[in-house]
Each structure stands twice: as C-alpha cells, then as structure tokens.
C-alpha cells in the first residue's frame with residue numbers, strides 16, 4: 001500500500017516525459033502492471049509454447065482471469081511502454097498479423113485469406129526457413145528503435161526485449177531451436193555505439209527466463225559465432241539491389257563446429273529487404289547449420 005501511495009505521489013510531482021513526443025504525462029501506477037504479470041498473461045496465452053508442466057509455483061495461472069488472456073498485442077505494447085512513452089504515442093503501434101508470407105513474413109495488404117508465400121519468395125528462394133517480426137516498423141516503433149539505437153535509451157531494451165520474446169512464443173515451439181545468433185555489427189560500429197541492439201534485446205530473455213522460473217528453456221546466445229569480416233556502408237537509404245551488393249560476403253562464421261547441425265534463430269532489430277539476414281543465413285547454412293530462422297523486432301512495409 002505504502003509503495004502505491006508513494007508511487008502515485010511521485011507521479012503527481014514528477015510526471016514522466018515521453019521519450020517520443022517529449023510531452024509530460026502521468027503514468028497511472030494502478031493500471032501499470034508489473035513485467036511479471038505480463039509474462040503471466042503471456043504464459044497463459046501461449047500455453048502451446050510453455051506447456052503447463054514446466055511452470056513453477058509462483059506463476060499462478062488461476063490468478064489471471066479470461067479478460068487478461070485476451071489482451072491484444074497493441075494493448076500490451078501500450079502498457080509495457082507506459083513508464084517511458086505516453087499512451088497517445090504508443091497507441092500508434094501495429095502488431096504484425098496474418099495474412100502474411102509464410103517465408104519472409106511480409107504482411108499482405110489484403111486483410112483476408114490464409115498465409116502463403118509471396119511472389120518475391122517464390123521468385124528468389126530465401127536461405128532461411130522463415131522470418132517473423134513483432135510489430136510493423138512505423139510511427140512509435142520507429143521512434144522506439146531510434147531511441148534505443150541512436151539516443152542510448154537503454155531502459156527501452158527490457159520492454160522491447162519482452163515484445164520480441166512475445167513474437168518468439170507466437171511463432172516457435174519450445175525446444176525447436178538450439179542457438180540464438182544476433183546479427184553482428186562491425187568492430188568499429190561497436191566501438192562507436194558501445195552496444196549491439198540485437199544482442200541487447202535478446203539478452204533480456206535471460207531476465208524473462210529468471211522471472212518465469214524454469215518455465216522457459218534457456219537457449220544459448222552466441223554473440224561471437226557470426227562476424228563481420230569487412231566494413232559495410234549503412235543499408236539505410238540504399239535500394240534493394242544496392243543492399244544486396246553492399247552486404248555480399250560481409251559475414252563469416254568464426255567456428256563452424258559450433259554451428260554444425262544447429263537449428264539457429266537469427267535476431268535483428270528491423271527486417272527491411274531481408275538482404276542482411278539472408279546473407280547471414282547463407283553463411284550459417286554453408287557452415288553446416290541444420291536450419292536458420294529469423295526473428296526481428298520490427299518489419300518494414
């Protein structure tokens with residue numbers, strides 16, 4: 001009780017400044033669920049992924065009512081971001097939803113029908129098995145990714161990492177994959193930025209696993225298996241053809257024995273044309289990976 005009062009008082013005197021629009025807003029402490037509650041909702045919603053046998057005692061599914069199970073991704077986004085982004089900004093979030101391309105995950109304009117392969121994937125088969133994303137790279141998600149990547153708002157890594165994890169649970173089964181590989185940056189880039197966004201997001205999964213107390217298999221993250229062997233110009237602003245040329249032969253596998261026979265999940269922040277992840281998948285498959293899937297936080301349309 002005391003914490004709630006102090007939390008409300010703190011909010012009254014020190015409202016939060018929205019990281020996106022810069023306006024001050026009041027973050028209603030009572031409506032603000034803890035991350036643990038979110039994860040409980042998630043476990044409840046994605047029972048096919050978690051199963052019930054692996055749950056620990058302190059994740060009490062009976063506490064979650066049916067209404068909570070039906071919370072949409074868009075609503076979850078608003079709440080997850082509420083300590084940092086105002087509801088008006090975060091309300092522009094769009095989750096990636098079917099119908100989409102079964103391979104590259106592009107969202108079809110028509111909102112009717114089943115998932116199927118898009119023309120692009122049929123014409124030029126991909127080196128990865130499937131790519132999926134959490135949200136559409138638009139408005140608030142563009143702003144959030146920029147805040148994290150270029151303005152060093154590291155506090156966004158946790159809610160965005162949870163968002164990424166939600167997409168993972170939706171599209172993959174527990175035990176389906178055995179290695180997570182974040183798309184690497186060039187050493188020079190790491191030095192100037194100080195961190196790799198993809199690695200930062202996926203690192204949060206260790207926190208999620210800890211919170212869920214054994215309900216989640218810990219998939220090892222290999223930060224150093226894939227390396228950028230040459231400097232590439234940023235892909236931003238380049239067309240599809242230039243992107244392909246720019247990224248060709250940019251990656252290498254440092255130790256193929258660690259890749260051999262592995263079912264790998266490549267993780268990146270944004271999927272634009274897929275040139276980068278496809279090139280990485282090519283290199284990993286050449287090194288003997290059993291299969292490569294792709295998960296990104298955002299999907300450019």
Ligand SMILES: [Zn+2]
Pocket residue numbers: 018019020021022023085086087088089090
């Ligand atoms: Zn705002």
Ligand SMILES: [Zn+2]
Pocket residue numbers: 101102103104105106117118119120121
């Ligand atoms: Zn496709």
